[in-house]
Amino acid sequence: MTRPALDVEARRLPPGGAIFLTRLITSDFLGAAASAALSDAPSFDLAANIGGLLEAGAFTTALYGESR
8 A cells, every 4th residue: 555646556566575565664675675575485576576666656765875
């Protein structure tokens, strides 16, 4: 569920997407989140998941390096 421009949108996450997003929300690094998703769903596609989350407006902040 996202709410871009105040309109609620529901989207189905691709395989591994729920674990990937949950790990990112809990402040895991991108690599650790992707690894967990791939372990859960061997068909996990990192590019498709990131693209879908960007398209949905799910990200509000991106940190670079060791910052958290």
